[in-house]
Amino acid sequence: MISAETVLDATGLLAEFNTAGVLRAADVHTARRIAELAGETEESVILALALTVRALSGGSVCIDPLTVHADVFETDAADAPGQSAEQTLATEDLPWPQPQQWLTDLTSSRLVTVDAGGVGERPLRLVGGKLYLERYWRQEDQVRRELQQRWIGEPQQVSATALRAGLDQLFTGQGLPPGVPDQQRLAAAMSVLGRVTVISGGPGTGKTRTVARILALLHTLSPRPPRIALAAPTGKAAARLESSVRGEATGLAVLGQPWDRVGRDVLDRLQATTLHRLLGAGYQTNRMRHHATNPLPHDILVVDEMSMVPLTMMSRLLDAVRPDARLILVGDPDQLTSVEAGAVLADITRAQPAAPVGMAEQVAAAARRDPAEIVPGQVTLQHTWRFSGDSGIDRLAQAVRHGDADAALATLRSGAEGLLFTELDSPIADALATPQLQALRRRVIEAGRVLHEAARTPGEASTRRALEALDSHRVLCAHRGGPYGVSRWGRLIQSWLVEAIDGYGLDGDGEWYYGRPLMITRNDAEAGLYNGDTGVVVATPNGPRAAFARGTSIALHSPLQLDAAETVHAMTVHKSQGSQFRSLTLIVPPLDSPLLTRELFYTGVTRASDEVEVIGEAAAIVKAIQRPANRASGLRERL
Numbered sequence: 353m354i355s356a357e358t359v360l361d362a363t364g365l366l367a368e369f370n371t372a373g374v375l376r377a378a379d380v381h382t383a384r385r386i387a388e389l390a391g392e393t394e395e396s397v398i399l400a401l402a403l404t405v406r407a408l409s410g411g412s413v414c415i416d417p418l419t420v421h422a423d424v425f426e427t428d429a430a431d432a433p434g435q436s437a438e439q440t441l442a443t444e445d446l447p448w449p450q451p452q453q454w455l456t457d458l459t460s461s462r463l464v465t466v467d468a469g470g471v472g473e474r475p476l477r478l479v480g481g482k483l484y485l486e487r488y489w490r491q492e493d494q495v496r497r498e499l500q501q502r503w504i505g506e507p508q509q510v511s512a513t514a515l516r517a518g519l520d521q522l523f524t525g526q527g528l529p530p531g532v533p534d535q536q537r538l539a540a541a542m543s544v545l546g547r548v549t550v551i552s553g554g555p556g557t558g559k560t561r562t563v564a565r566i567l568a569l570l571h572t573l574s575p576r577p578p579r580i581a582l583a584a585p586t587g588k589a590a591a592r593l594e595s596s597v598r599g600e601a602t603g604l605a606v607l608g609q610p611w612d613r614v615g616r617d618v619l620d621r622l623q624a625t626t627l628h629r630l631l632g633a634g635y636q637t638n639r640m641r642h643h644a645t646n647p648l649p650h651d652i653l654v655v656d657e658m659s660m661v662p663l664t665m666m667s668r669l670l671d672a673v674r675p676d677a678r679l680i681l682v683g684d685p686d687q688l689t690s691v692e693a694g695a696v697l698a699d700i701t702r703a704q705p706a707a708p709v710g711m712a713e714q715v716a717a718a719a720r721r722d723p724a725e726i727v728p729g730q731v732t733l734q735h736t737w738r739f740s741g742d743s744g745i746d747r748l749a750q751a752v753r754h755g756d757a758d759a760a761l762a763t764l765r766s767g768a769e770g771l772l773f774t775e776l777d778s779p780i781a782d783a784l785a786t787p788q789l790q791a792l793r794r795r796v797i798e799a800g801r802v803l804h805e806a807a808r809t810p811g812e813a814s815t816r817r818a819l820e821a822l823d824s825h826r827v828l829c830a831h832r833g834g835p836y837g838v839s840r841w842g843r844l845i846q847s848w849l850v851e852a853i854d855g856y857g858l859d860g861d862g863e864w865y866y867g868r869p870l871m872i873t874r875n876d877a878e879a880g881l882y883n884g885d886t887g888v889v890v891a892t893p894n895g896p897r898a899a900f901a902r903g904t905s906i907a908l909h910s911p912l913q914l915d916a917a918e919t920v921h922a923m924t925v926h927k928s929q930g931s932q933f934r935s936l937t938l939i940v941p942p943l944d945s946p947l948l949t950r951e952l953f954y955t956g957v958t959r960a961s962d963e964v965e966v967i968g969e970a971a972a973i974v975k976a977i978q979r980p981a982n983r984a985s986g987l988r989e990r991l
């Protein structure tokens with residue numbers, strides 16, 4: 353098929369893979385140019401180079417020539433109405449080079465540096481059977497080295513008695529079922545004594561509360577007030593981190609002094625920022641202000657939503673953090689990974705770090721555990737605190753995380769608390785007009801009504817109500833375009849709202865109508881608006897303003913300031929990462945969608961605190977759960 357991505361003068365293997373849609377025009381051009389400069393003519397090597405470039409856009413930092421033919425390749429997102437977007441390509445009939453010969457060709461190519469050592473002047477690097485672009489190899493290697501050096505660093509100097517006393521007050525383990533170990537206390541002991549600690553856990557396992565208490569503890573243990581940085585990969589996630597950490601100050605108040613004071617003076621004043629901002633990213637440049645020779649001044653750095661951090665950002669972060677600082681990395685490794693290449697959190701949570709002599713014993717003593725149970729630098733929080741004992745969402749999330757599709761379907765069909773399964777027996781395109789969407793329609797209109805009413809009433813209290821209503825329900829899709837995509841569902845919801853709510857779409861000023869939910873689509877650091885931020889148009893005495901929640905306060909922006917905003921009745925699961933809604937509806941993509949992965953389904957259903965409706969075919973759900981996203985990287989094995 354000929355498309356805008358077809359390179360008409362491509363020949364040989366490149367042409368075949370390009371015509372099949374596996375290689376995009378940019379992949380072909382880049383590979384040809386590099387090969388030409390180096391005088392490389394071996395077709396299989398040039399193909400490998402093009403595929404390595406291509407793999408990056410699928411999130412992989414390298415390719416494995418032995419298995420790359422089995423990888424999932426997809427077409428670009430098509431946004432045309434009625435057209436199925438982002439489809440899987442059939443690759444089995446392509447003329448893949450014979451794998452062993454391919455590796456031999458690569459080993460002898462002038463484009464390839466073989467094995468880990470050396471400076472690597474060549475554009476490609478072949479290590480342990482994996483082929484990287486040299487730049488990504490260096491980043492991966494740097495991340496590995498930095499983590500390992502920090503993991504084997506001497507334990508931080510603190511008084512063991514003071515540490516134990518602090519842990520006894522802040523981490524009592526009260527409320528845990530009998531026999532369940534207190535992983536939060538373990539995470540705290542490890543974060544105080546270590547240099548890098550990865551705290552992972554599903555939604556509601558107390559990651560934020562643990563972090564807040566660790567910061568309070570470190571504050572009391574340090575001879576001088578530590579400099580603390582809170583960061584997350586997106587502005588939205590940073591805002592949520594800030595307000596959750598501040599919220600934990602209230603819980604400290606009941607513990608009396610010194611915790612009450614630390615809560616008020618320290619936690620309640622912390623501000624979170626994006627990683628880009630923290631590291632000092634310049635406008636439209638790749639250079640960061642902070643790096644190894646100009647490190648960040650902080651003594652403690654907390655990075656939340658680590659699942660969204662790509663390899664390149666991780667390497668920059670580790671470059672900029674002082675070797676003696678404490679780095680606390682927090683996230684849920686079962687969630688979707690970053691849009692850019694790398695699956696850093698998933699990789700490092702599978703590591704078995706080496707630790708200095710005595711570290712496990714010191715951590716174990718502080719946490720009252722057996723040293724044999726300690727994996728230095730790593731803690732997984734397992735007990736879920738947010739959901740009630742029999743929460744359907746929690747049960748569903750556990751089943752999905754364990755890859756147990758039967759249990760997930762049974763839970764969905766059980767009518768468990770907080771779960772609704774609108775099971776379709778045919779693809780969704782045929783079902784759009786059926787009564788099966790009644791539950792969704794009711795929910796959308798209910799939330800829309802509250803939002804509209806609050807938004808059209810001027811005043812701070814009603815603006816707060818509008819912002820609350822904004823997060824009361826959201827539709828999540830995997831795709832942007834096509835019958836399963838955000839555009840189509842957004843239009844459908846808009847039509848329901850206009851039909852059911854008097855004045856909807858009319859009150860206000862043209863497209864700035866009251867109650868219009870907005871999503872920012874481009875970062876504007878100056879205005880403090882970040883890609884993925886959501887807000888709502890509200891009435892003020894000065895006319896319509898876009899309101900955004902900022903921790904406990906509200907930011908109002910004139911429509912004139914918002915040049916990159918769109919209506920957000922529905923959003924992609926990717927964009928929803930780092931957000932939470934009271935209830936949500938997840939539109940499951942079709943069976944043949946390459947986006948159908950366990951991480952996508954898991955991330956989608958875990959964005960809700962109270963209620964989840966899943967609309968889709970059982971077979972597609974089963975397929976998703978059985979297909980963990982497969983991102984190629986060498987970090988996991990090398991850690």
Ligand SMILES: Nc1ncnc2c1ncn2[C@@H]1O[C@H](COP(=O)(O)OP(=O)(O)OP(=O)(O)O)[C@@H](O)[C@H]1O
Pocket residue numbers: 525526527536553554555556557558559560561562596737738
């Ligand atoms: N040990 C505990 N005892 C009592 N309540 C707890 C405990 N740990 C967490 N909680 C409560 O459970 C709720 C969820 O905790 P928290 O927000 O820290 O979880 P989280 O893992 O950060 O969730 P998410 O990833 O969804 O943001 C909060 O209300 C918190 O105060």
